[in-house]
Every structure is written in structure tokens, then in C-alpha cells.
Amino acid sequence: MESRSNNPTFEQRDGSDSFSAIQRSRSSAPITTGAPQSGLLLDAFDAKLLRDNSETAVSRLEDHLADLSVRGLDLIDPAALSQAARALMTTEHESIAPFDEKRLNAIIDLYIRTGIQVHSPGYMGRQFSGVVPLGGVIDFVSAVVNQPSSFYEAAQLPNVAERIMADELNRFIGWDPGSFAMVTTSGGSLANLTALLAARNKMFPDFWSDGSPAPAGRARPAIAVGADAHYSVSRAAGIMGIGEGQIVRLPINRDHQICMDRARPTLDEAERRGLKVFCLVASAGTTSVGAFDPIDELGDLAREKNIWLHVDGAHGASLLVSDKLRRKLEGIEKVDSLAWDAHKLMFVPAPCTLLFYRNKKDSLAAFRQEASYVFTEDPDIYTELDSGDKNFECTKRPMIMALWALWAVYGRALFAEKIEYLCELTEEIHRVLVEETDFETAHRPEANILCFRYRPNGVGDKDVHRFQLAITDRIKRQGNFFISKVNIDGTAALRVVVMNHRITTEHFRMLLDEIRRVGRDLLRSGE
Structure with missing residues (x-):
């Protein structure tokens, strides 16, 4: 990283103290805008x-x-709660209401209690x-400084922290350093959708520009899921234009895991029906019972059939950080993508989801767009950390900060x-x-x-x-x-x-x- 100054405060530029002088001048100068500002407006931002x-x-x-x-x-009747909430709202509508500490106390109390x-x-x-x-404290700081984190220039430390946490957590996944990528998303559902888009666009490279391939003479895109998979996977399929008839449901065994003895025949049958399964979604901790699919064996099967393997580890991926429990995710290094919710078993404010890709290039496959107002034409060391081209969100909270701060401190x-x-x-x-x-x-x-x-x-x-x-x-x-x-x-x-x-x-x-x-x-x- 290039240094912006000769000292860590970044206050001086070009060897002079002109920047500090400007700041001092600004702090003492009166407001000189054309329209006068009311005292209550200034008070609200004091x-x-x-x-x-x-x-x-x-x-x-x-x-x-x-x-x-x-x-x-x-559990309060919604009508009663609505009435209580409305009673806490100011009746002043023509001008800014003066701050009322009692009102604030009542709002916080109602929020906590309900x-x-x-x-x-x-x-x-x-x-x-x-x-x-401490995670809540850092989230409070994030709310106040308000740094949208999809682009490095807007949120420098959060983007660096994403890289750091990607490297830290990859030690438990096992991919080659520098070969993989990680991007944060607002929840596991969005992470699953993003991974499925990347998988589809890799298998059907013309889909993004040309839309769904014509059925005549061409296999229809399909997704294979465990019968106990989270509903967000089917929802993502629908968003992508993949109907229920193109979702291949893999049978589960008595332990509610994908049954390996029946997975291969089910995939073979889907192929005979004219379906091209481009992604197999396994679960590491199903929502219903917390079951872990056999990732190691599914990794071998997916590779044999040239299918992208995505693991929805929203709940259970966190077990990777435990020496005693990470065996539940044996074979995780074989997957193509992994969704990991830190707001579940990493105990940080929601949402905070980490989407990992085994191949760094695959992280660019989900979205293929140009937008001159955000995407740069001349990449440099700063824009290299941008994630706006890898995730659906343009304005995104710096959700990584709470996780990184806890990891850094504890x-x-x-x-x-x-x-x-x-x-x-x-x-x-x-x-x-x-x-x-x-x-x-x-x-x-x-x-x-x-x-x-x-x-x-x-x-x-x-x-x-x-x-x-x-x-x-x-x-x-x-x-x-x-x-x-x-x-x-x-x-x-x-x-x-x-x-x-x-x-x-x-x-x-x-x-x-x-x-x-x-x-x-x-x-x-x-x-």
C-alpha cells in the first residue's frame, strides 16, 4: 500500500502543513451559505x-x-404496538421539533422490550x-461514520479488513493463498443467489447477454439441491428464471443428509430428461435439523460430472474455526463456493455473510456490467480492493468490521x-x-x-x-x-x-x- 504521508495521521501533504492550516481555518469560519440554517437543524447534527x-x-x-x-x-397485539409507537412520535409537522430526551428514552425502552x-x-x-x-460497539461506529464498503475509496479500512479476514478464515478452508476470493453480502440468501449466478454464467457464458437458451436441441439449465436445502435456494432459482421443473431434488438419508447412494442416479436421470445441472448445492448445517451433507464425497461427484459445488454453510461453516468440530466439513477445500453467515455462530450483528470462491476469477462471473460512475477503467492498487463488481449491492454496510475487530482483539x-x-x-x-x-x-x-x-x-x-x-x-x-x-x-x-x-x-x-x-x-x- 502506498503511503499518503510521512506520518500515520496523514495530516500533511507534499511536506507542508497546508492541509492542517485549511482545517483550522474551516473550523473557525462562520457559515456563509446563501440560505440561513435554523438552530434546530444544526442542533440535530451537533x-x-x-x-x-x-x-x-x-x-x-x-x-x-x-x-x-x-x-x-x-408478544404484543400489532395494533396496540402501533398505537404505542405512534404515541411516541412528535406532533410537530411544520418545523423541526426540539429534542426530547424523554421521548428518546421511551423509544429505546420500547425497542428493547418488544x-x-x-x-x-x-x-x-x-x-x-x-x-x-464489542461487536455492537463497532457496529455503532460503522453507523455513525457511514462508509459504504463496496468501493475502497469510500471505506478503506473495511475493504482491507475483508482481505485480512478472507486470509484468516481461509486457513481453515485450505485453498492456496492468493488463488481464492471472498466478498461480503447482506445475508446468506443473497450469497446463495450470487454464487448460483456465478455458476450459471460459467457453465452458460452467453446467458447474461442472450438470456435463457432456447429449449430446442439444448439442455435446460438446472440446479441440484438436497431435499432439505434452505428455501432461499429455490427462491434464487426462481429469480434466475429457473422453474421448479429444473430443480433436481437429491434424496436424503435417515440423518437428513444428501444420500450418496441415490445422488448419482438422480443426476443421471435429470440428464436423461434434458437437464444440464450446472450447480449442486450442499448444506453445512441445514436450517431444519442442522445436518451436514457429505461434502468430501459430493466434491468428487461434482468434479466428475463437471458441476459447480456450492455449500450453503450459513449456519455450520463457523465450525471450521474449531479444532474439535471442523471435521464436520471435511472436504470443504473441494467446493467452488461457500456461503458463511458470521451473524449466526460468529456472534456479530446481522447481517454479515461471507461468500468465498475457490477460484478468484469465478468471483467476477456473477455480474457482467459496465457503469462508468462506479466501475473504473484504469485499475490501480486502490480499486483492486473494490467489491462492487462482485456483489449485487452498490451501497453496502461495512459489515466485516465487527467480525474483524473481534478477531483482532480476542x-x-x-x-x-x-x-x-x-x-x-x-x-x-x-x-x-x-x-x-x-x-x-x-x-x-x-x-x-x-x-x-x-x-x-x-x-x-x-x-x-x-x-x-x-x-x-x-x-x-x-x-x-x-x-x-x-x-x-x-x-x-x-x-x-x-x-x-x-x-x-x-x-x-x-x-x-x-x-x-x-x-x-x-x-x-x-x-
């Missing part, structure tokens, strides 16, 4: 308000994080997590230790369930997701599905715990996602007791 407003928020957030009580979701309590031991329902506090072990605890705890609560005669487990957990059913006497096979749905709804409404549900083999199951290191087996036993109470009430009432 830097001194930053500390006052921040201290108000931090005080309430500190109390929120320190609250270790078991609580779920305080969300999912991700830091509570009662939260076991979704895959997004409570953040490491190192890998912070993430590895928490992930290992969560997975070990999930194994332990599975053992607890096995010993409970009125519960049944739906699978053996591979990571930190566990699905099970409450099956007391009196609940027949035809009633199991509705019974689990009713339990989930009642648990949510009571507000002590927050769990989710999923259909497994067509029948609903209760689903817990262990994301909080403050959860213990005792908390899980408390959940089971509440499920029993709720279930008995439902049976007594005949619901």
Missing part, C-alpha cells in the same frame, strides 16, 4: 449530542444485557444470536470456545431427552440444533402434528421461553437452537417442565 444520546442508549442496553432472567417473547430476547437463557428459537458486546479462541460449548450442550440435552419417556427425539444433533416431540399418553399418531404446533404457539404466548417448530417427514416437531452460552441443562429441564404443563393444559381443554 456532535455533542452523540455522547448524550449514546449514554442514554448504553445505560439501558447495559441493564438489558445484565438481566439473566429466563424470558421469551412478549424484540426477541436473544441474550436470555429462555431464547432457544432461532439461528441469530446475541452479539459479543482471536479465534473466542469463537471456537463458545461454538464448542453450544454443540456440547446440545449433545447433553439430547441425552436428557432420551431418558424422558414422554418425549421423542427426531434426530441425533450434529451441531447446536435439536428437534423433538412431546408424546404423552393420549396423543395418537394423527394428533401429533397439531399437538406440537399448539404447544409451540402456547409457549411463545406465555413468554417464558422462545422455541420454534419444523416439519420433519411431514410431522411437526419442536425445535431448539442453542445460541446462548448462558444456557445450561437446567434451563432446558425448565423448558421441558413448561412443555409438559402446556401440553397437559391443551389435553384437558381439548384443544
Whole structure:
């Protein structure tokens, strides 16, 4: 990187102090614009308000994080919440309203109280997590300095941080340094879509300019997915103009993984039907049960059939940073692309997704456009770090900053230790369930997701599905715990996602007791 000055503050240019002098002059000069600015406008942007407003928020957030009580979701009627929110809005419409600290306090309190309590031991329902506090602080800095990060000139450190984190995390993937690429996207769904576009354009290089190839005499583009793949893959296919008839669903085994014995025959049959599978999407931690597809074997199959292998590792890719758990992703070095959500098991603010490509050139395949107002005609050492040509977003938050700052301050072990605890705890609560005669487990957990059913006497096979749905709804409404549900083999199951290191087996036993109470009430009432 070229140095912009002879000292790290970059204050002097060309050996003079003219830049500093200009800054001093500007700071003391009065505003001389043609239109006068109201005092309230200037007050709203006053830097001194930053500390006052921040201290108000931090005080309430500190109390929120320190609250270790078991609580779920305080589900409020939308009409009542809308009324409460409207009551906090100023009635001044003709001029700028003066700042009201009480109004701000009430807004923050309402915001905190009405969300999912991700830091509570009662939260076991979704895959997004409570953040490491420092990650929230860095995200706050990002919001204030407001540096869109698709282009180096607008966000220099975030673009450098992306390169650094790409290199750091590639140590666990295993590609040759300098041969791969990584770009951040706002969520795993967008990462999956971007990877599928790159795969399609590589296999069908004229698709971007000419559109879908004519069916006559030509194979139709198709995507192969595990039967338990995330819905974003099918959604991405639809966006790309690939219909349901061009999605090849690979059968899964009893462990909810792509079945290798049936994968090859299914692909062969798709080819006989006139489909050209250009991408096979595997999962590293399915959303439903947290299953890991056999990446190593799928890598060999994809290479043999000249198919791009994309791994949706939104949930489970983070296991790579753990020496104990990375074997779950054995063969990851064989894949062509990998989606990795840091806002799940890397505990940073959402969204923060990392999209890796094994071949650096492939990262340029998703989008093929020219736009003189952003894309440079004369690349240099600065524009080399631009990612605007590799991702869908032009204005993109510098989402990498929270992850990089945590990695820089705490190192890998912070993430590895928490992930290992969560997975070990999930194994332990599975053992607890096995010993409970009125519960049944739906699978053996591979990571930190566990699905099970409450099956007391009196609940027949035809009633199991509705019974689990009713339990989930009642648990949510009571507000002590927050769990989710999923259909497994067509029948609903209760689903817990262990994301909080403050959860213990005792908390899980408390959940089971509440499920029993709720279930008995439902049976007594005949619901």
C-alpha cells in the first residue's frame, strides 16, 4: 500500500502543513451559505449530542444485557404496538421539533422490550444470536461514520479488513493463498443467489447477454439441491428464471443428509430428461435439523460430472474455526463456493455473510456490467480492493468490521470456545431427552440444533402434528421461553437452537417442565 504521508495521521501533504492550516481555518469560519440554517437543524447534527444520546442508549442496553432472567417473547397485539409507537412520535409537522430526551428514552425502552430476547437463557428459537458486546460497539461506529464498503475509496479500512479476514478464515478452508476470493453480502440468501449466478454464467457464458437458451436441441439449465436445502435456494432459482421443473431434488438419508447412494442416479436421470445441472448445492448445517451433507464425497461427484459445488454453510461453516468440530466439513477445500453467515455462530450483528470462491476469477462471473460512475477503467492498487463488481449491492454496510475487530482483539479462541460449548450442550440435552419417556427425539444433533416431540399418553399418531404446533404457539404466548417448530417427514416437531452460552441443562429441564404443563393444559381443554 502506498503511503499518503510521512506520518500515520496523514495530516500533511507534499511536506507542508497546508492541509492542517485549511482545517483550522474551516473550523473557525462562520457559515456563509446563501440560505440561513435554523438552530434546530444544526442542533440535530451537533456532535455533542452523540455522547448524550449514546449514554442514554448504553445505560439501558447495559441493564438489558445484565438481566439473566429466563424470558421469551412478549408478544404484543400489532395494533396496540402501533398505537404505542405512534404515541411516541412528535406532533410537530411544520418545523423541526426540539429534542426530547424523554421521548428518546421511551423509544429505546420500547425497542428493547418488544424484540426477541436473544441474550436470555429462555431464547432457544432461532439461528441469530446475541452479539459479543464489542461487536455492537463497532457496529455503532460503522453507523455513525457511514462508509459504504463496496468501493475502497469510500471505506478503506473495511475493504482491507475483508482481505485480512478472507486470509484468516481461509486457513481453515485450505485453498492456496492468493488463488481464492471472498466478498461480503447482506445475508446468506443473497450469497446463495450470487454464487448460483456465478455458476450459471460459467457453465452458460452467453446467458447474461442472450438470456435463457432456447429449449430446442439444448439442455435446460438446472440446479441440484438436497431435499432439505434452505428455501432461499429455490427462491434464487426462481429469480434466475429457473422453474421448479429444473430443480433436481437429491434424496436424503435417515440423518437428513444428501444420500450418496441415490445422488448419482438422480443426476443421471435429470440428464436423461434434458437437464444440464450446472450447480449442486450442499448444506453445512441445514436450517431444519442442522445436518451436514457429505461434502468430501459430493466434491468428487461434482468434479466428475463437471458441476459447480456450492455449500450453503450459513449456519455450520463457523465450525471450521474449531479444532474439535471442523471435521464436520471435511472436504470443504473441494467446493467452488461457500456461503458463511458470521451473524449466526460468529456472534456479530446481522447481517454479515461471507461468500468465498475457490477460484478468484469465478468471483467476477456473477455480474457482467459496465457503469462508468462506479466501475473504473484504469485499475490501480486502490480499486483492486473494490467489491462492487462482485456483489449485487452498490451501497453496502461495512459489515466485516465487527467480525474483524473481534478477531483482532480476542482471536479465534473466542469463537471456537463458545461454538464448542453450544454443540456440547446440545449433545447433553439430547441425552436428557432420551431418558424422558414422554418425549421423542427426531434426530441425533450434529451441531447446536435439536428437534423433538412431546408424546404423552393420549396423543395418537394423527394428533401429533397439531399437538406440537399448539404447544409451540402456547409457549411463545406465555413468554417464558422462545422455541420454534419444523416439519420433519411431514410431522411437526419442536425445535431448539442453542445460541446462548448462558444456557445450561437446567434451563432446558425448565423448558421441558413448561412443555409438559402446556401440553397437559391443551389435553384437558381439548384443544
